[in-house]
């Protein structure tokens with residue numbers, strides 16, 4: 001977008017960083033710098049905090065219907081600007097335009113969903129068991145929130161937090177990832193246009209995450225942290241949040257098992273694998289990381305998956321017909337290269353891909369590895385790239401044990417045509433979400449989130465708004 005803002009958004013105004021600092025944003029397909037955006041420091045964070053705290057009281061008192069209609073207007077504007085927003089996202093993040101358009105629709109849907117939830121916040125009440133007191137339960141916003149998002153879904157990770165925060169009546173500071181600040185700034189401009197009052201949303205783009213966020217978390221004025229990112233950073237932020245007892249929602253990393261039983265429909269399993277592995281070039285917390293395939297179908301599955309993966313077109317996301325864009329940066333690509341090299345060293349066979357292309361951009365080809373050893377590093381590391389690692393199994397108990405043998409528990413995928421087995425295995429997987437004969441679970445109307453070290457709380461669904469609400473209980477004597 002030619003008029004995409006590049007300044008900080010504080011108290012409803014676009015402002016430079018107090019020290020005038022800026023940071024570059026580059027296109028991972030070319031390495032070219034596409035924008036310079038304001039690079040906030042601690043002083044800017046304090047100004048954003050002041051604005052969010054100042055706006056909180058009046059915003060909490062705003063009619064739910066008014067909050068709902070702002071979200072609804074923003075939803076409509078986002079859809080009207082699908083092409084512009086998709087181009088912006090592809091430019092700063094790399095995903096192919098068709099996927100970027102899909103993300104715009106997904107991101108917008110969080111605003112529509114939470115515009116509907118804003119007017120359904122209910123309390124409760126009744127006579128207490130002793131008959132002497134009534135209780136009246138009311139819901140209130142938790143207060144000013146710090147929202148921290150990753151680069152892999154630059155728009156949707158923002159709307160998944162901003163939507164329920166607006167619906168609940170919370171003010172907020174959004175700190176997007178430094179690789180993809182432009183989508184968040186464009187979103188702030190849309191919300192302003194949709195009528196969001198000044199100070200309700202503040203956006204601080206920064207390359208100095210610790211300097212900006214730690215004082216906010218320790219200071220005691222922000223009442224909530226909603227974080228999406230890696231488990232290591234999540235752990236650090238949980239510790240920082242402990243000091244002022246800040247409420248937290250954490251959407252962290254994954255290590256999804258993808259299990260194909262001997263009674264699976266292999267067509268469905270390969271289709272599901274293509275989505276679970278290749279959505280967002282494999283740069284998704286929901287990406288299938290470990291393919292456990294029954295030994296009787298492993299060869300056929302591997303061959304067919306390799307054929308499909310090998311047919312994908314790799315290139316700049318803006319080019320027609322491209323299926324797979326670049327990875328986010330050279331560090332991300334080097335990690336994928338190292339994980340593949342380690343697996344091959346331990347005996348994995350490369351069925352397709354596995355070689356980094358020459359030339360500019362952070363491209364890596366769709367890759368399928370068979371006969372992967374259980375002690376390969378990619379078994380306990382998020383690959384975050386287009387690499388499918390196949391292991392075999394023979395027994396249901398064994399595969400469940402191996403699937404659960406990880407500190408993470410975000411999502412699992414199960415492919416079987418047997419109903420009993422489908423339910424039994426799904427119930428025994430230690431994950432927050434299961435894709436049964438499907439490779440896609442994300443939906444704004446469903447509670448997204450994980451167990452174990454994949455996080456705390458849920459985003460989306462009926463429960464998504466709960467993360468931004470408190471109860472107040474009022475005791476009233478019965479006379």
Ligand code: NAP
Nearest residue numbers: 149150151176177209210213229230233251252253254285
């Ligand atoms: P990351 O390195 O953890 O960063 C996430 C965000 O946290 C970025 O905005 C980052 O900014 C910020 N951050 C890092 N250190 C910080 C600190 N000390 N204080 C405050 N903020 C800090 O993760 P990523 O590489 O961007 O994203 C990939 C990870 O996100 C993967 O693990 C993936 O599984 C996870 N993810 C989870 C979900 C989910 O819903 N469960 C969804 C998407 C992604 P800087 O880069 O400037 O440090």
